[in-house]
Amino acid sequence: MPLLDVQDLRVDLPVEAGTLHAVRGIDLSVERGEMLCLVGESGCGKSMTSLALMGLLPRRARLSAGRLDFDGESLTALSERRRGQLRGRRMAMIFQEPMTALNPAYTLGNQLCEAFLRHRLGNRRQARERAIELLERVGISAAAERLAQYPHQLSGGLRQRVMIAMALMCDPDLIIADEPTTALDVTIQAQILRLLRDLQQEMGTAVIFITHDLGVVARIADRVAVMYAGEVIETALTQALYANPSHPYTRGLLSCIPAPGKTPPGSRLQAIPGVVPSLVGEVEGCAFRNRCPLVREGEVDAARCEHTPELRRLTGDHQARCHYAEHRAATRVAQPELSP
């Protein structure tokens, strides 16, 4: 039984022009101790998905799901109180903006210990000990003194380490990390990524890592789900996805990444032309067809793309939402290096 089992998750937001279908029926499953990467451009619904899983959607948002099970328990059936007991205790979240995600009015110690105390995992002394232990584990020196400091006294990288420690305080089964490295400098990014990967393996925590950067994915993920316009359009084990990207969008994303040694210096980096379709109102047919190179170059029968494709199983775990997933484009994709 997977730790998290999601089927047909939908999130709708009422907006002035009608209803915005931010998430349009996605299926996800996360095994214990697994790291799943959710990849997509901004606005593809990946953040909405994470908020839906945490139960933190804005009040006006409407959620529906065929199945939304966490450790065998249906989240949609839980009372708000039970949900609160789960949140922070068994599923924790790390946010994108370390500069604003910590409350400026309280010390780090206060904010670190808060969830631990709230979920009655021990007394103040134990909370403090665990906070120090975790701060040291995430690579913060002089941890005991840091507890008395305020967020503004720390750099962005340090704050994100604190956020990670905070998520780990209650030893959760699942951590959702929503673009945790996007706001950081490149060197810090690498450190934080390695830290997350190490901790995840050490503690056996399942992680849903949300990013728009396929380069990051290759270095940390066990499995990848690529999202486009509120749907999962391709999912596979990381190796398989990079070896054999089957959806034209995934191939497009991969070709956006310069590969050292393979992309000739001075060559133009590829970008996917066109824009994401509006998700206000129903989307008919393949959401990607207006930008699809296969359609544009007339390699496939565009009429068929007017019909909405299903997420189809190609081989083993590899699934894609494209009528022509088996069609091999003439242009081979340069593969980024997989991290050791």
Add this chain to the structure above:
Amino acid sequence: MTVSTSTTSRASRAPAAGGRARALSEVPLPPTAWSRVTRKVFGHRGLAIGLAIGLVCVGLAVLIALFAPLLAPHDPYFQDISNRMVPPVWHDKGSWTHVLGTDKLGRDYLSRLIYGTRISLTIGLVAALISGVIGTTLGVLAGYFGGRVDAFISYIITTRLAMPVVLVALALASLTGGSLTTVIVLLGLLLWDRFAVVSRSVTQQLRDAEYVYAARTLGCSLPYILVREVLPNIAGALIVVITLEMAHAILLEATLSFLGMGVQPPLPSWGLMVAEGKAYMFFQPWVIAIPGVALFVLVLAINLLGDGLRDLNAPGGRH
């Protein structure tokens, strides 16, 4: 930094004046103002109601003030001792000859109320204009030059804020012998603080704007830059402050007159009417209720107008 705390706090009497000023400088008013008005007014019901009530009431008050001699059924100064304290028409003993009754000297209350509109509006408008000129000049200079000029003007603003307005106005009005003109000038000289605070902060942001910089590099003269480039862009913010200060001046005049140091009898100032009715309020509460309600409605309408104008200027509406 004295100025920053005390002035923001002071400005919050006009809620979030700082925020308003910021929002305004981002959205220069002139070209699309009307389209924004129509869109906001028709797209936003709550806002439209407030603004519409404000506009209608203020418009009515202006008309009443302009046509007071035509509208007033009696001479507001004519005393008729045999007809003292006649109650208003809805009262058992009321009559249609004196719709709102008469006061302790037998003067027609409705006529006095109508002529009182002139006093309140004149005071509000002229005092707000005087203080607007003073405050805006100080604020623009402080905001544009910064440095020592700013420090000095900020100091003046802080000092002005520390003075208890009502007390100082009372003392000065008492010394100068309270006539309509002295009260207007006095209020004009005292109520410039909000103009200065708002125009200072807006000008500070404008100072480094592209077009002001361009004008400076083109060698435009200083007065030209201030009047042609800076002033039009703070106009939106100033219009809002004018409405708020009008309301403020009207309330203060009524207060001074109520305390006997403002406009002197027999002028029909609403504040004075409340003061004259005070002795009778236990048995004939309408003598203070009528001028009080008039004052309240006028000030409320001007405030609603100001709030509405501010929300039109601020993107995102009421926050």
Add this chain to the structure above:
Amino acid sequence: MGTFIVRRLLVALGVALTISVVSFMLLHLSGDLATSIAGPEATAEQVAQIRVEYGLDRPIVSQYLDWLGGALQFDFGRSYYYQSTVIDLIVERMPITLTLGGLALGLAVCISIPLGVVAALKRDSWVDRLALLFAVVGQAMPSFWFGLTLIVVFAVTLKWLPAAGSGGLEHFILPAIALGYYATPAMMRLTRTGMLEVLESDYIRTARAKGLSTTSVIFKHALRNAIIPVVALAAVELGFMLGGSVVIESVFSLGGLGQLAWDAISRNDYPVVQAVVLIIALFYIVLTLLADVANAALDPRIRTR
């Protein structure tokens, strides 16, 4: 931080001195004091005698320095009307005004903050609209008229509370309501705006992600940050209310500083007027200083700079 405090104190001191000049000049600029003290029936000789008696024949600067020297030792001279020193009058009346101001502020805080919080939490609901209406009405209500209306309703018609005069705490209730309502709208709106802003912030989402209870999210995480500017405003509002007490005290015949000042103004009792203006201004200056201190104390970003 240190230089900041020193600069702040220097400015406050300068403002206090400037105000002392203003409140001194206030009454000397507007005509011949000796004539107005002597009254309209006085002969030229009497006026001349008064001029010498009150030291009005000396240069204005030396008159000011004398007055300031006295003021620094709380000696504001003698009242022209009462047979006592100005400082005795002030000390006697001050407790009434401070009680009134304190009660009014307490009332305003107790109403405006909960109301602002609820309005923000239930944005655009009927509670929010009622709160807005309450604020808009409060801003437009002439305080002297509101005071009279309270008297007519609660003292005359319902006979619940005394209409006027000073005495026990019951005499303060109506005046405190009248004065407190004056300060409520601004504080209510600031609380509401602050809460709306804070509730949108990332750290509130973090707090919710920890599974904290709604109470804890609202009070510990949101209100704590939204309240900082409101505390500063409250201090400043108290300053304004002390200045505005002249109106309310005369409506309710509450014999505090405000009424003392009003009586003194009517009687051309200049030493008293000068002293009250200066003292109320000093209160305001100290309160704005306290507002800054409160800001720093509540906001670690300022405190630990």
